[in-house]
Amino acid sequence: MSDLSKPKSENIVWHAETVDRARRAEAMGSRGAVVWLTGLSGSGKSTIARRAEELLLARGVHAYVLDGDNVRFGLCRDLGFSPADRAENIRRVGEVAKLFADACVVVLTAFVSPYRADRDAVRAMLAPGSFFEALVDTPIELCEARDPKGLYGRARAGLIADFTGISAPYEAPLAPELRLPTADEDIDACAARVLQALAEAGVIS
Numbered sequence: 001m002s003d004l005s006k007p008k009s010e011n012i013v014w015h016a017e018t019v020d021r022a023r024r025a026e027a028m029g030s031r032g033a034v035v036w037l038t039g040l041s042g043s044g045k046s047t048i049a050r051r052a053e054e055l056l057l058a059r060g061v062h063a064y065v066l067d068g069d070n071v072r073f074g075l076c077r078d079l080g081f082s083p084a085d086r087a088e089n090i091r092r093v094g095e096v097a098k099l100f101a102d103a104c105v106v107v108l109t110a111f112v113s114p115y116r117a118d119r120d121a122v123r124a125m126l127a128p129g130s131f132f133e134a135l136v137d138t139p140i141e142l143c144e145a146r147d148p149k150g151l152y153g154r155a156r157a158g159l160i161a162d163f164t165g166i167s168a169p170y171e172a173p174l175a176p177e178l179r180l181p182t183a184d185e186d187i188d189a190c191a192a193r194v195l196q197a198l199a200e201a202g203v204i205s
């Protein structure tokens with residue numbers, strides 16, 4: 001893959017903004033942030049992200065979900081599940097999430113994002129206090145019992161290569177801002193934890 005750490009062309013110049021983040025935050029009613037849900041397939045990332053989005057919208061906060069499967073139908077449709085493709089998937093989503101946060105939207109991302117280095121790279125893109133890493137902490141046995149997309153059965157049968165937790169690694173965050181224990185707490189309680197963390201950090205009031 002080509003060097004993605006800098007632009008390919010040298011003939012581009014950054015255009016400075018005339019409306020700054022503070023003015024946008026005033027207009028939007030919140031300063032925006034990225035809530036990065038990470039965890040095994042079936043752990044509950046999409047479900048919690050959608051519920052948190054509903055709760056935020058009900059409070060008048062601009063919120064939006066970026067979902068792992070959904071971006072692979074468009075933005076990332078050229079990528080698979082090798083470590084290099086997973087890294088590029090997360091880099092692109094991180095850049096999109098950063099734009100949303102800059103637009104003062106609370107963006108909730110639901111990606112397995114199994115590699116610590118890839119998640120840390122996204123964290124490094126964002127201003128301190130704008131990135132909330134949320135570990136959706138569900139034992140693999142429970143994910144497998146839920147198997148909402150029938151993927152564990154297929155992976156166990158050897159029909160899916162590079163399946164996180166079975167034939168590919170998952171590196172849990174070492175110090176996540178949030179831990180969502182879905183074996184012990186229901187969907188509403190987990191979503192409420194997300195809003196509580198955003199409120200405590202002053203992202204929402």
Ligand code: ADP
Nearest residue numbers: 041042043044045046047146148182185186187
């Ligand atoms: P992921 O996005 O991590 O692959 P999903 O959100 O698609 O996982 O699926 C999680 C499944 O687990 C759903 O069927 C959901 O209803 C169920 N579930 C049970 N308890 C919880 C909980 N506390 N939080 C999130 N999901 C839960």
